[in-house]
Amino acid sequence: MSTLTRARCRLQAHPFAADAALAAAVLACMVAGSFVDPHGPDGVDWGLRSPDPLSLVLMTLGALALVFRRRAPRTVLALAGGVSVAESVTGDPRAPVAMCAVVALYTVASTTDRPTTWRIGLLTTTVLTGTAMAAGPLPWYAQENLAIFAWTGIGATAGDAVRSRRAFVQAIRERAERAERTREEEARRRVAEERLRIARDLHDVVAHHIALVNVQAGVAAHVMDKRPDQAKEALAHVREASRSALGELRATVGLLRQSGEPEAPTEPAPGLDRLDELAGTFRSAGLRVEVARADQGTDLPAAVDLAAYRVIQEALTNVQKHAGTDARAEVSVVRVGPHIEVTVLDDGSGENPQDDPDDPDAPEDAPGGGHGLLGMRERVTALRGTLTTGPRYGGGFRVHAILPVEPRTSAARDSGR
Template identity: 85%
Template sequence: MSTFARARCTLGAHPSALDAALAAAVLVCMVAGSFVDPHSPEGVTWGLRTPDVLSLVLMAVGAAALVFRRRAPLVVLAVTGCVSVVESVTGDPRAPVVMSTVVALYTVAASTDRPTTWRAGLLTMTVLTGAAMLAGPLPWYAQENLAVFAWTGIGASAGDAVRSRRAFVQAIRDRAEKAERTREEEARRRVAEERLRIARDLHDVVAHHIALVNVQAGVAAHVMDKRPDQAKEALAHVRAASRSALDELRATVGLLRQSGDPKAPTEPAPGLDRLDELAATFHHAGLHVEVARADQGTDLPAAVDLAAYRIIQEALTNVQKHAGTRAKAEVSVVRVGPDIEVTVLDDGAGAGDAPGAPGAPAGTGADGGGHGLLGMRERVAAVGGALTTGPRYGGGFRVHAILPVRNRTDAAEDPV
């Protein structure tokens, strides 16, 4: 760092010392200027005139007031303005006390707003120039009188320009800080959304398959001694369900790979094309499931297709867990205008007989204490749909989801 830069940093850290140094410099300039005679026959000559005592006092007062220019800029402007008026009326020979007023006016313009600068500047220019022209010892058209008008205008303009530049720089800094905060908030939001999506997928996969494993294991334990062939079949279903769970967990966890990893998951996300396979897994577990489709082979966006599959999977899993194997579930997928409506109903006939859930309320609503219904609502909201759940009249539970055939991005690109 250069000597000038170090000195600037030091003065910037001590503004009072900087103001005192500025006041001393202004005093030296005023005193030196009071010895100059611009009307000498030999031209501008220094040392041909000397200031009187009153002029020296006025210069000292004007310079001393500048020490407080940051604390009370308007008061300092008023003091230096009064000193300049007195000097303009009585000074002979003239002393440049108005220099302190120019510095004070610059400070007012740099530290206040533009309306205040306009009012203070016009008032100062008018009063000082009028006093010099009308009551001063020189003719009204003297160049010293016009110089008062010019220098006060320059001081106000320079201060306003500095204030505007400071405001512009501060605005740029504020926008940069806001943009940085926005980027950080967006990054945090994306991380939270990704964590929530992964949590939903893991919940759906684990809850579905573990519920099937739990039911089949209970069946195998119950018939192990009396009907070993049925127990063997149940254990086969347990093995198939656990293998399927491992495969889906592997695919889900594979999504967490870094982009530079040598391999990435290639298995597509499940959708309604695997609905019959999903129903078959529950059928093998002992739950009677009927599937009805009237979607005319609609090609759904990947997010909507996955959401529909997961909603049906979670709803049937809750039927299996809480309504029991004697319950009957009905699944319907219907195309209604621009939407796909997915409905899962159960009659709640086996309520209370599910292992580990004695006395549980009938239907899928029994999962209200967990994350099943919450995950459904989040999936539906993510694709811009609507979800309604609740008990049915006469027993059982109903899950009804309305999902848009086109997501919001596709709709924005295709106005038709």
């Protein structure tokens, strides 16, 4: 830290002492100037003179007032202006008492707004200059009178410039702080969204595969003694489902790895191209699933493709858990204009409760009282789509999702054209 910076910090820490030092310096300048005669004898431009005792008293009073310039700037300006007016009327020869009024005017201009600076500056300049020209012992055109006009204008202008710079620096600082707060809030929001997305993925993976494992394990336990071949087949399905669950969990949890750790798996996220494989896993668990597609090979955005896959996966998982052993599920994927519609129907005779915890009609002790439908709704809503779920007339349950095929920005651009 330089010497100038340290001195500035000390002065800012002790403002009263700084003002006292400034007042002493102004007093010294005024006293020294009072010994100089700009109109020397015998035509000499400069000379020496003896200051008037009243002028010394007025200079001392004006300097003392400057000690309190930060606490009451307008009052100090009024006192310094009054002292300057008195010296202009009585001083002969003239002493530079107006210097204290210039410093006080600078203080007022640096601590108030520009319109107030204009009003007070014009008033001070007019009063001091007009009094010196009209009532002073010197001619009105004397250079001392013109100097009062110039110095008061300089004081007001300098104070306004300092105030403007302070306001500019403060605005930059506030803008930087606001940008920092906004950046932190945006980071927290993105972390929360990513955490919610990972939670949805984990729920979808675990709910689907664990449901299959549960069904196949029950089948294996039921036929272990009488039909060991069928039990082995069921256990093979359990092994396959658990392997798939571990693979998807590894891919999802890999997103949480820190820098420097082993690279996360790079397997692409599942989509509708794996719909037949998904239906096959449920068929192997004993659920009759029919798939109908009329999307004409639509190339979906990655987010929409994943959301459609997860909606079908969660809906079939709910059918597997709640619709009964004789249930039959129908899955349809249809392209309708700029949207793709995904529908999952079942005709199960068992209960298929909506496992949305926000639904007041959902039973509290329902075995599916989780976050499946809530996760589906969040996925679809995040993509500007719509999701409707509910019981079917005559029995069963219906899940219907409408997802946009094109990104929102592209659709808005096309509509604008």
